[in-house]
Amino acid sequence: MKAIRWSLERSSLVALFVTTLGVFICTRFFYISLMDTKCQVFTPEACSGSTRNLETGPEAMYIPLNCSMGELSGTCPANYYLSQVSAEAPSSCPDYFSWIYEDLSPWRETGITREMVMKARRTANFRLVVVDGKAYVERYSKSFQSRDSFTLWGILQLLRRYPAKLPDLDLMFDCGTLPVIMKDTFRASNYPAPPPVFAYCGNDSTMDILFPDWSFWGWPEIRIKPWQLLSKELKEGNTRTRWTDREPYAYWKGNPNVAATRMDLLKCNVSDKQDWNARVYAQNWGLELKNGYKQSDLASQCIHRFKIYIEGVAWSASQKYIMACDSVTLLVKPIFHEFFTRSLMPLKHYWPIKDEDKCRSIKHAAQAVGKAASSFILDDLKMDYIYDYMFHLLSEYAKLLKYKPTVPEKASELCSELLACRAKGLEKKFMVDSLVGPASTQPCTMPPPYSPAYLHSVIERKDNGMKQVDTWEREYWKKS
Ligand SMILES: *[C@@H]1O[C@H](CO)[C@@H](O)[C@H](O)[C@H]1NC(C)=O
Ligand SMILES: *[C@@H]1O[C@H](CO)[C@@H](O)[C@H](O)[C@H]1NC(C)=O
Ligand SMILES: *[C@@H]1O[C@H](CO)[C@@H](O)[C@H](O)[C@H]1NC(C)=O
Numbered sequence: 001m002k003a004i005r006w007s008l009e010r011s012s013l014v015a016l017f018v019t020t021l022g023v024f025i026c027t028r029f030f031y032i033s034l035m036d037t038k039c040q041v042f043t044p045e046a047c048s049g050s051t052r053n054l055e056t057g058p059e060a061m062y063i064p065l066n067c068s069m070g071e072l073s074g075t076c077p078a079n080y081y082l083s084q085v086s087a088e089a090p091s092s093c094p095d096y097f098s099w100i101y102e103d104l105s106p107w108r109e110t111g112i113t114r115e116m117v118m119k120a121r122r123t124a125n126f127r128l129v130v131v132d133g134k135a136y137v138e139r140y141s142k143s144f145q146s147r148d149s150f151t152l153w154g155i156l157q158l159l160r161r162y163p164a165k166l167p168d169l170d171l172m173f174d175c176g177t178l179p180v181i182m183k184d185t186f187r188a189s190n191y192p193a194p195p196p197v198f199a200y201c202g203n204d205s206t207m208d209i210l211f212p213d214w215s216f217w218g219w220p221e222i223r224i225k226p227w228q229l230l231s232k233e234l235k236e237g238n239t240r241t242r243w244t245d246r247e248p249y250a251y252w253k254g255n256p257n258v259a260a261t262r263m264d265l266l267k268c269n270v271s272d273k274q275d276w277n278a279r280v281y282a283q284n285w286g287l288e289l290k291n292g293y294k295q296s297d298l299a300s301q302c303i304h305r306f307k308i309y310i311e312g313v314a315w316s317a318s319q320k321y322i323m324a325c326d327s328v329t330l331l332v333k334p335i336f337h338e339f340f341t342r343s344l345m346p347l348k349h350y351w352p353i354k355d356e357d358k359c360r361s362i363k364h365a366a367q368a369v370g371k372a373a374s375s376f377i378l379d380d381l382k383m384d385y386i387y388d389y390m391f392h393l394l395s396e397y398a399k400l401l402k403y404k405p406t407v408p409e410k411a412s413e414l415c416s417e418l419l420a421c422r423a424k425g426l427e428k429k430f431m432v433d434s435l436v437g438p439a440s441t442q443p444c445t446m447p448p449p450y451s452p453a454y455l456h457s458v459i460e461r462k463d464n465g466m467k468q469v470d471t472w473e474r475e476y477w478k479k480s
Contacts, residue, residue, distance in 0.1 A: 062437045065432070066080065066417055074418065075418075076415035081134070081163040081164065082438055087438075087442045089441075090441060090442035090445050091441075091445070092444055092445050092447065093445060093447055094343075096339070096343035097444075098446075103209045103339075106207050107193050110192045110193040112400045113402050114403050116196060117170055117196060119195035120172035122195070123176065124197065125141050125147075125175040126139045126148060126172075126173050127171070127172050127408065127411065128169075129168075129169070129407055130170075131168050131407055136414065137411055137412065138411040138412075143175035144177075145219075146219075146220055146427060147175040149214075149427070151211070151214045153420075153431055154390070157217070157435065158387050160416060160436050161387050161437070162443065163438055171196065172195070172198065173211070174198065174208070177314050179201055179203065179314075181194050182205060182207075184205065186207065194207050196209055198210075200213040200315065200338065201336045201337060204335075210337075210339040211393065212390060213338065215227070216386050219317070222285070228433075229433055229434075230321075234325070241303060246305045247303055248305050249278065249279045249304050249305070250279070250304070250330050250366055251307050252281070253280070254283050259312050259313060261310060262310055265308070267358075276359040305328065306327055306328050306366060307322045307325055308322075309323070309330070311334050311336060315336040315337065315338050319338070320381060323349070323350070328351055329350040330365050332353045333354060333466075340389075345461060345465060347465045347468065351365045351469065353365065364472070364473045368476065384441075388443045416435065
């Protein structure tokens with residue numbers, strides 16, 4: 001299995017903006033030149049919704065790991081979850097939570113049977129069963145790197161955060177890079193419903209159920225901290241350089257060898273003959289490792305006005321880091337999506353770059369675009385919402401189960417202690433750093449499902465945004 005490679009910035013990664021900074025930016029804002037209409041396209045939406053506190057909500061109480069038992073006997077300490085915590089009333093979830101209904105729609109009519117779940121075992125790395133608020137895991141195969149451990153860690157933190165709130169459930173998780181359930185294979189004419197597989201990404205021809213990837217809890221192999229901590233550092237880094245003081249280039253750094261489209265991007269690099277306003281660099285992880293990752297330090301600031309996001313083998317975990325930066329994201333038209341990225345809109349959250357004409361697209365963007373806000377990533381993708389997304393996804397999934405989950409014979413109980421007490425080095429550090437206690441608020445309330453008409457309008461708006469940019473681009477190249 002291939003690693004996901006990604007374009008981790010040398011000196012950047014930055015920035016969640018603080019609310020006040022966001023408002024400040026919004027008022028001064030954006031499109032420096034060209035048409036006023038573009039400014040209106042970018043401004044109002046980018047500025048809305050930025051009044052909430054970006055910090056993670058307070059936890060009701062801190063419960064340390066109890067390693068006195070787990071480490072020695074391999075069992076979980078008794079009573080490691082509180083049974084109930086009183087909590088404040090909920091707020092409403094961000095819009096992208098509605099995709100939960102879409103992802104689960106293949107089973108809306110049929111429900112999910114034990115047979116369907118067992119069919120999903122074929123590619124799964126582990127099976128997770130929750131019974132009476134406790135997690136039981138049966139591992140089938142080791143994942144690449146520590147993906148499986150950190151995904152399980154995330155689920156265990158969810159159980160600590162909302163003790164006794166999650167329904168009983170039974171699921172198969174595939175930690176691979178590519179989605180596995182093809183729509184074509186599981187046509188309704190032959191199958192009542194596909195095997196339900198939880199995975200990290202999908203595309204228009206797949207039906208995997210999308211779950212937040214491990215990197216939200218940390219990625220020790222390449223020293224990416226848990227999102228909770230990283231986002232705080234980024235927020236600070238972002239305030240260091242004003243947008244107008246940044247390098248007027250579109251920056252990318254990553255491993256080009258994993259995808260043809262990335263190799264193609266290299267052609268847009270500056271040369272003696274041509275300057276497309278792109279500065280692209282090949283990431284050498286071997287060298288970084290030798291040099292102690294000094295070149296990929298995420299705590300430093302964004303120094304370019306534009307950052308390019310381009311897919312590798314599939315989705316890339318770098319997207320949230322790139323978009324959190326206080327720069328305009330130039331997004332090369334992707335094929336794959338993560339759980340939250342289907343709600344990203346061209347001109348609102350990013351500037352679209354044509355896959356088949358990258359260099360000219362980038363050059364045009366660098367000339368035309370001012371500054372864009374990244375409030376979606378900063379606000380709607382904070383850790384509280386990651387847990388709430390998992391909570392609602394698993395709760396909705398559990399509602400579809402046609403049987404009462406029981407603990408499988410070969411599964412054993414898993415708790416935070418069993419994972420973290422034995423872990424070593426950065427793995428241990430990241431787990432301890434991302435440990436959570438019971439929340440002092442209820443999970444947010446779900447938005448209603450998208451109606452078919454609304455879903456259609458989302459697609460249309462996306463199309464229109466891209467067409468608009470295409471028109472601007474054509475005009476620009478005609479004139480020059
Ligand atoms: C840790 O777990 C053990 C075994 O369940 C228990 O006896 C002990 O009191 C716990 N320690 C703390 C600090 O909770
Ligand atoms: C979507 O993902 C599947 C499964 O990994 C892959 O075979 C397919 O080529 C992808 N679709 C596109 C359009 O690339
Ligand atoms: C792109 O150009 C810059 C500046 O000349 C250079 O340092 C860099 O190595 C080039 N990138 C690649 C992938 O060749």
